[in-house]
Amino acid sequence: xxxxxxxxxxxxxxxxxxxxxxxxxxxxxxxxxxxxxxxxxxxxxxxxxxxxxxxxxxxxxxxxxxxxxxxxxxxxxxxxxxxxxxxxxxxxxxxxxxxxxxxxxxxxxxxxxxxxxxxxxxxxxxxxxxxxxxxxxxxxxxxxxxxxxxxxxxxxxxxxxxxxxxxxxxxxxxxxxxxxxxxxxxxxxxxxxxxxxxxxxxxxxxxxxxxxxxxxxxxxxxxxxxxxxxxxxxxxxxxxxxxxxxxxxxxxxxxxxxxxxxxxxxxxxxxxxxxx
Numbered sequence: 001x002x003x004x005x006x007x008x009x010x011x012x013x014x015x016x017x018x019x020x021x022x023x024x025x026x027x028x029x030x031x032x033x034x035x036x037x038x039x040x041x042x043x044x045x046x047x048x049x050x051x052x053x054x055x056x057x058x059x060x061x062x063x064x065x066x067x068x069x070x071x072x073x074x075x076x077x078x079x080x081x082x083x084x085x086x087x088x089x090x091x092x093x094x095x096x097x098x099x100x101x102x103x104x105x106x107x108x109x110x111x112x113x114x115x116x117x118x119x120x121x122x123x124x125x126x127x128x129x130x131x132x133x134x135x136x137x138x139x140x141x142x143x144x145x146x147x148x149x150x151x152x153x154x155x156x157x158x159x160x161x162x163x164x165x166x167x168x169x170x171x172x173x174x175x176x177x178x179x180x181x182x183x184x185x186x187x188x189x190x191x192x193x194x195x196x197x198x199x200x201x202x203x204x205x206x207x208x209x210x211x212x213x214x215x216x217x218x219x220x221x222x223x224x225x226x227x228x229x230x231x232x233x234x235x236x237x238x239x240x241x242x243x244x245x246x247x248x249x250x251x252x253x254x255x256x257x258x259x260x261x262x263x264x265x266x267x268x269x270x271x272x273x274x275x276x
Contacts, residue, residue: 026051064258065235082139092118101240111147173233181273191273229253
């Protein structure tokens with residue numbers, strides 16, 4: 001199935017009993033913004049998942065700024081939202097797909113393949129006159145049974161091994177200036193992981209905030225052959241946009257969920273900068 005779904009495709013499915021819509025709107029500088037936006041309006045029948053509280057666990061000394069949450073709690077929340085293997089889940093946000101892609105990845109990690117991301121921002125959905133509501137949805141609770149795909153995530157030790165393995169390509173999804181080490185607004189050190197290439201996550205998105213077509217994504221990633229791919233960003237959120245884009249054209253990649261915030265938290269880890 002396509003990992004991305006259009007507004008028309010979603011609108012035609014909205015009465016289907018097997019559809020669960022998930023609102024993932026969130027702002028890193030305002031942790032309550034997503035919930036507040038959801039309360040103002042959202043796509044009808046959408047359930048809200050908070051990227052800070054539901055999709056992330058508490059920050060520790062190592063592990064990155066957005067580690068995975070307690071998965072038992074998250075799995076229970078999926079069931080409470082009516083999500084099980086019989087459901088097609090569609091996630092959306094208003095942040096160019098970054099938080100919707102994190103939710104998409106987490107469902108894939110738990111073995112749920114029938115999940116898509118809306119290929120436009122919520123603002124576009126609203127401006128185009130598609131239905132919205134203020135009403136909170138009530139769903140029939142169910143039980144989500146996970147089948148964890150451990151190969152989809154790697155830790156810092158696996159990344160260290162990958163640095164020494166020329167058969168594995170490491171991809172840094174952050175903005176080029178952060179990759180080069182010219183600035184670092186969030187983490188302890190500036191730069192990137194040795195051998196990593198920079199593929200900025202926003203280059204999967206058009207200037208209007210919509211996802212690029214499958215053909216454009218194929219062209220973008222055409223230089224990637226059959227290497228094993230490890231993708232990271234600052235803290236395991238925006239890297240998922242690259243992973244989703246690759247999945248949409250039939251390429252697999254693993255997520256280093258700790259990302260630069262984890263790697264840079266270890267004093268002995270090598271750091272590369274490319275300052276002008």
